[in-house]
């Protein structure tokens with residue numbers, strides 16, 4: 001694996017002209033914020049750059065400056081300009097399958113491919129890797145790439161986007177990797193125009209009434225297992241139907257389980273409407289590796305935050321499997 005440092009990557013970026021930015025399926029705040037932060041830097045540097053991703057921008061991130069310029073990949077469309085790319089920057093993912101439909105286009109492109117990420121166990125597919133698994137977020141890495149270069153200063157658009165990236169991926173500055181350096185970066189972003197009150201309000205306080213009703217259904221179904229360390233929230237198709245919600249409304253549900261006294265592992269299993277799919281979302285505290293649990297269901301993620309999707313299986317059988325794997329991994 002070919003590693004690249006912040007300064008070399010900054011130089012590589014400034015030496016290229018046609019740049020594609022992309023990130024993972026179901027993009028989160030770090031994916032969108034870091035990609036837009038970098039995009040505004042490329043604009044400052046007069047680069048010809050475009051953002052193409054595989055899934056839509058979540059509603060609560062659409063306020064971010066540049067979000068409306070993000071293109072959603074469409075398999076039926078032609079992308080002739082892909083041919084002229086000289087650099088592809090792949091953010092917040094290290095496994096090419098997380099690019100979904102974009103995967104084959106990116107793999108066959110002659111452009112240099114660089115992965116910028118903070119997840120563990122990267123898979124080899126790119127030319128260069130800038131990976132720091134100790135970083136709070138990809139947004140933090142983008143900040144360090146941009147600030148290598150004294151010519152292009154962080155402007156308000158960059159600051160706001162990187163602030164959103166770090167805010168969301170650090171769980172509002174409370175996850176373990178929120179260190180002194182993260183706060184120093186945040187201070188710089190605020191100094192350069194990021195508005196903490198506005199950004200928090202836009203991202204977290206715009207829940208729909210229906211979403212909160214769905215959360216209520218989830219709360220009324222909560223169960224505790226394994227000496228009350230493990231909390232399970234279950235949502236059925238009918239819960240979505242009666243509240244007129246969909247899987248995009250599940251954002252932050254599983255996180256809320258971690259606020260329960262004594263709970264070390266929080267799990268959400270949801271029967272996705274209009275799909276034969278069960279979504280599993282996992283969170284934990286300390287050394288309970290929910291990533292190991294997600295892998296048992298062909299998913300992945302971090303030590304304390306992971307997920308998986310199971311196709312063509314009933315909610316009951318997924319729940320049973322989950323209990324068995326949890327028992328084997330943590331409570332044997």
Ligand SMILES: [Mn+2]
Nearest residue numbers: 030092138169
């Ligand atoms: Mn991230």
